Structure formats: C-alpha cells, structure tokens
Amino acid sequence: MQDIRAINILIADDDEEDLELIEEAILNFEPNAVLHKVNDGKAVLEYLDELQDDKLPALIILDYNMPQMKGSEVLMLLGGKPRYQDVPKIILSTSGTPLYVHECKSKGALEYFVKPNTQRELDMLAEKMLALAAII
Template sequence: MEKEIIQILLADDDADDQELLIEAFSKTEPRVQVHTVVFGKDVIAYLDTLSESQLPELIILDYNMPDCNGVEVLSQLNKVPRYKQIPAVLWSTSNADFYRESAQQNGARDYFYKPHRFDDVVKLSKKILSHIYA
C-alpha cells in the first residue's frame, strides 16, 4: 500500500530554488509534501521534533548554505542512527567534481546540479524522487 503523503525535508537558503522544486514535485508527484528550512543547523533541530513515524522519506540538502554546507549536515545526520537510514541527496548551483565527490564520500545517495529551466527541474524532481524507492 502506498503512503498517502510523501514527506520531504528540503534545506536550501534560496527561496526561489525552494519554490521551483516544490512546484516541480507538485507536477510529478502530488502526494509530496515538502517542509523547508533555510539553515543546515535547522535540519537536525527539525528532525529532533518529529516522532519516528513523522520522519521524512527523503532529505534534500543544498551544498552551499550560510551556516554549514550540505556535506557537513550529512555528516551530522550519519552520526544519528535514526537519521542515517533516511536517504539524502545534495544539489547545488556548482557542477564541480569536488562537490560531487565530497557528497558521495559522505553518504549522499546522489548529487544534482540545479537546472535553470523549469522543464529540467521537473525532470530532476523525478530523479530525486527515485531515491525514495531505491
């Protein structure tokens, strides 16, 4: 039986990027409900408020956030058994190999370059969602 709602946690300091991805999810999977935070430190703080059954099915982290980057957040998540099992992906405006390698070495399921066209964001949303079912 499929879940009625798919919970996703999105950590990104760019409101436009948040809005684009949320809109793309609404086109590809209407059951997606996205909770957003702006700062990396807010990821753990938010997750700590949730019961086991309320944890998100996926965490999306922006690589570059003002307080700590997505890899640092991922490292913190991996230290907590309750959060380590949640698939996490990173996305960024940078397509640098260093960022991609750093993300994957720290346990990210994938690393995505943020597209500029909405049609490409919709395609990306499908790829991101595939990590929930992997």
C-alpha cells in the same frame, strides 16, 4: 485499494525562489507530498530532532552552500546517527565541483545533482530524485 498518505520531504536551500521551483516540480509528480522547507543546515537538524522516528521524511534534499552549515556538514552529522541511515539524502547545488560531489557522496549523499537552468529540466530532475528515494 491503495492507502494514500502524505509523503514528507525535507528541502533545505537558502534561495527562496529555488525552494519554490523545487517544490512545484516535486508536486507535479507527487501531489500527495508534504514539503517542509528550511533555509539553512542548522534548521535541518533542529527540524529533524523534533520528529519521532516514524515521522522522519522519506527524502532529504540539501543545497551544498547554505548559511550556518553546508549540506556536506549536515550529511556528516546525520551520518553519525543510525535513525537517519535509511533516509535518502540528495544534494542539489549550483556547483558541480568534483571535490564537492566526492565529499558529499562520501558523507552519505545518495546522489549529487547540479541545479538545472530550465523548469523542464528541473521537472525531470524532480522525477529522478523521487524515483531514487522510491517515492514514485
């Protein structure tokens, strides 16, 4: 019998509507997921600092452009700490600027995705993100 446990996912985006759409898409594929949503990069670090090592998220999804701290800055800070090395980090942004993509991947992002325009595309992207993180 399979052990069904909640899968913790951390999502950081300053757009409340985007947070809700991403959450819905992820829950369509992984109903046992528990999503922790924050609105900026500083809140990502504060949230993670409060967690014990065995409670770290299975996946971190970051927007590139956020107040107080961009996704790339969060990646840089997490990259310097061994405890976050095995946590997959993905950027999900409205901008597909090659410079941003390179910057994020060089700082530890597993993948960089541009936010899709339709819910169907977002659902497909959610499935891909969960697969990359070996959640599904």
